[in-house]
Amino acid sequence: MEETTRSRIVAAAEALFYAHGLRSVGVDAIAEHAGVTKRTLYYHFKSKDDLIAACLAARDGPTLERYRGWLGDSGPLPDRMRAMFAALAAHADRPKWRGCGFTRAAVELAGQPGHPAVAMAAAHKRRFEAWLAEVLLGEGIADAGLMARQLIILLDGAIAQMLIHRDVAYAAAAGRAAAAIVAAGAAGGTAPSMYTD
Amino acid sequence: MEETTRSRIVAAAEALFYAHGLRSVGVDAIAEHAGVTKRTLYYHFKSKDDLIAACLAARDGPTLERYRGWLGDSGPLPDRMRAMFAALAAHADRPKWRGCGFTRAAVELAGQPGHPAVAMAAAHKRRFEAWLAEVLLGEGIADAGLMARQLIILLDGAIAQMLIHRDVAYAAAAGRAAAAIVAAGAAGGTAPSMYTD
DNA sequence: GTCTATACACAGATAGAC
DNA sequence: GTCTATCTGTGTATAGAC
Structure with missing residues (x-):
């Protein structure tokens, strides 16, 4: 299981979503926890909703x-x-x-x-x-x-x-x-x- | 059960919160549905969280x-x-x-x-x-x-x-x-x- | 693929008049 | 008690350079 940028974003999002809920967590916080910028996050996922679905799939x-x-x-x-x-x-x-x-x-x-x-x-x-x-x-x-x-x-x-x-x-x-x-x-x-x- | 301003606000909030969730609904929308302004809403409830609790209590x-x-x-x-x-x-x-x-x-x-x-x-x-x-x-x-x-x-x-x-x-x-x-x-x-x- | 910078809407909450 | 107007922070998403 290699440590791709995408997987790091998903891992950060999972943790934050689980801890605080979906709407309480902003993409800024997710990007920060993943160690990337918001622009990179939106390169890998077309929207926040898309990222949420990816987290559940994982x-x-x-x-x-x-x-x-x-x-x-x-x-x-x-x-x-x-x-x-x-x-x-x-x-x-x-x-x-x-x-x-x-x-x-x-x-x-x-x-x-x-x-x-x-x-x-x-x-x-x-x-x-x-x-x-x-x-x-x-x-x-x-x-x-x-x-x-x-x-x-x-x-x-x-x-x-x-x-x-x-x-x-x-x-x-x-x-x-x-x-x-x-x-x-x-x-x-x-x-x-x-x-x- | 008289139709007070407060009860109208609670009724509007209940309906919107139940339909769309707590964080998805803004106080603007609640005030609009209740037929009052935001300022009036904040006269009757000290915060949105307070209003949420009032809805459940009702x-x-x-x-x-x-x-x-x-x-x-x-x-x-x-x-x-x-x-x-x-x-x-x-x-x-x-x-x-x-x-x-x-x-x-x-x-x-x-x-x-x-x-x-x-x-x-x-x-x-x-x-x-x-x-x-x-x-x-x-x-x-x-x-x-x-x-x-x-x-x-x-x-x-x-x-x-x-x-x-x-x-x-x-x-x-x-x-x-x-x-x-x-x-x-x-x-x-x-x-x-x-x-x- | 990743960055800086920013657009634009909307959040919750408040000031002060009447 | 209710209003108009506004403050300030944050939301998602994007432009364009490297």
Whole structure:
């Protein structure tokens, strides 16, 4: 991974956007932190919106890999779910933590549904949900699609509450719910009664 | 509820902030929509941040009342939960819907933890969670505190996903999880095995 | 590809008259 | 309490030299 000018700009922008939000950060500050001038920044990116989208694109893979590591690949699924939420809690228990950058971008740009960064955020969440469904399917769970949705809802919901209250206890509550959901799904067999109404 | 100048300003600000976000909206636009000048706005509010906090304060009660109505007060609890999430889905299925204003404010101001609006958002969520716990306790559920947390996590998580994907189907998935959780809690009696690890 | 310098709009907030 | 007029900083983006 070579240290190109472009990558330095993206890295600086990522850090500032995550710390202070999208609209709070000006391109002047980004250029300064990257050690370039504004003109150079606008040589590599056609607009600030373009740069924002590039930042999210750069975090897509790494974020997914991080959660893969947290979930692990061995042991009973309910335990793995609790472990994932526990790792999330530990991760969130740092002063510089500010929630999920994708969700935050989508929220801050909620007034501009056509924004490229919103599309990037949606694509990331879609990939995340697909990964969860794949894992559940591998465990022989029938309603993997629905359950994957419920899990990502619990994840994003817990992250939101942790951000609002600055209390990581919400992750544990969500982890328990997640463990209960996958346990019920696995125990119920092909069509768990809990999820059919 | 008399139509004071102050209330007109708050109403205009609410609408604009909800539609476009906090930082995207300038005080000029708010004053114009309220039919007053900027100077009058600054007579009633000492700063834009102050006005933001006032907007959230004005939505606290009405928001809670809306959810009270959606949950209802009769019938089996799992059905009421599904009904609440179904009502949320119907509410979210409108072009002008932009998610939860409290969560959005907390997210957009994540870089300023001391902001009065962030405190307001946290207070609202705390009240919401307390209301849920009260309802669950009234139904004789033992772990009402934990379960209320899991429910508000499901609500905010579903809202976030609906906002990102513009797909109200997430509310139904969350509603099923909520129904399963309260059903398991009620069936399990004083200490449901699902929630003790 | 990177620089200096700048255009131009708009931000939040205030002075002082009435 | 509400107005007109304005101050000052900052926003994104660009012109043109090297």
